[in-house]
Amino acid sequence: MDTSTKEFKHCNLIKVSGRVDSSTATKFSQALEANFDRGVYKLVIDMSDLEYMSSAGFRALLAAQRNCKRYNRGEVLLAAVPVRIQEALDLAGFTELFKTYKEPLEAVGSL
Amino acid sequence: MPALTFPASFDSLDEIREYVGKIARDAGFSDQDVYSIQLAADEAASNVIEHAYAGNSKATFELSCAFRNDRLVVTLLDHGKQFDPSKVPQPDLKADLSDRKIGGLGIYLMRKLMDEVRYEITGAGNLLTLVKRKA
Numbered sequence: 001m002d003t004s005t006k007e008f009k010h011c012n013l014i015k016v017s018g019r020v021d022s023s024t025a026t027k028f029s030q031a032l033e034a035n036f037d038r039g040v041y042k043l044v045i046d047m048s049d050l051e052y053m054s055s056a057g058f059r060a061l062l063a064a065q066r067n068c069k070r071y072n073r074g075e076v077l078l079a080a081v082p083v084r085i086q087e088a089l090d091l092a093g094f095t096e097l098f099k100t101y102k103e104p105l106e107a108v109g110s111l
Numbered sequence: 112m113p114a115l116t117f118p119a120s121f122d123s124l125d126e127i128r129e130y131v132g133k134i135a136r137d138a139g140f141s142d143q144d145v146y147s148i149q150l151a152a153d154e155a156a157s158n159v160i161e162h163a164y165a166g167n168s169k170a171t172f173e174l175s176c177a178f179r180n181d182r183l184v185v186t187l188l189d190h191g192k193q194f195d196p197s198k199v200p201q202p203d204l205k206a207d208l209s210d211r212k213i214g215g216l217g218i219y220l221m222r223k224l225m226d227e228v229r230y231e232i233t234g235a236g237n238l239l240t241l242v243k244r245k246a
């Protein structure tokens with residue numbers, strides 16, 4: 001699992017690649033939390049190169065969404081979600097908790 | 112059914128997903144089913160590592176995977192704390208963001224992804240059996 005962050009005027013775009021499971025979810029969480037340390041609570045997560053995500057990753061997403069939406073200060077958006085991961089997110093009932101965009105830049109523009 | 116022994120460490124998860132994924136693919140399951148089987152096996156193993164052994168990385172568990180009579184059967188046998196997934200309450204998937212529970216999701220997914228999930232306490236240890244039927 002790897003992440004890279006690109007800063008935009010109104011939000012940060014985090015690209016996550018590889019596999020997020022119980023062994024890598026902490027590193028994924030830390031990559032999201034690094035934005036909060038800089039006062040950025042509007043995040044787009046680009047999943048185009050994400051191969052796999054288990055419930056450990058879903059929990060990290062949920063924690064980040066809670067943190068961002070507190071005091072209406074921001075939101076986590078998902079972009080380019082691979083079909084298998086989208087199906088698992090649907091099963092977990094996460095679809096209503098995250099707005100999802102096809103293109104990462106479309107999500108960036110909406111924030 | 113031959114079983115592989117894995118250390119009770121999250122580092123085992125990659126190998127477990129590859130192992131069950133190969134058997135499922137060779138058995139002719141669809142890409143969607145292969146992913147489901149890998150995810151269910153990962154969630155099951157993660158639970159054993161986290162709950163049965165609570166991070167004791169010297170412990171081990173056994174995992175087997177075989178395809179027979181149109182059914183793929185994955186078993187996990189551990190000797191740790193008893194942990195019955197059927198006793199874990201189902202998460203409320205309609206709850207608001209603030210009320211969403213962080214736990215129970217892995218077990219819920221495991222049950223939704225597989226056709227059968229059985230937990231037994233046997234003389235050999237705690238046995239979890241996951242079954243996926245080939246459509």
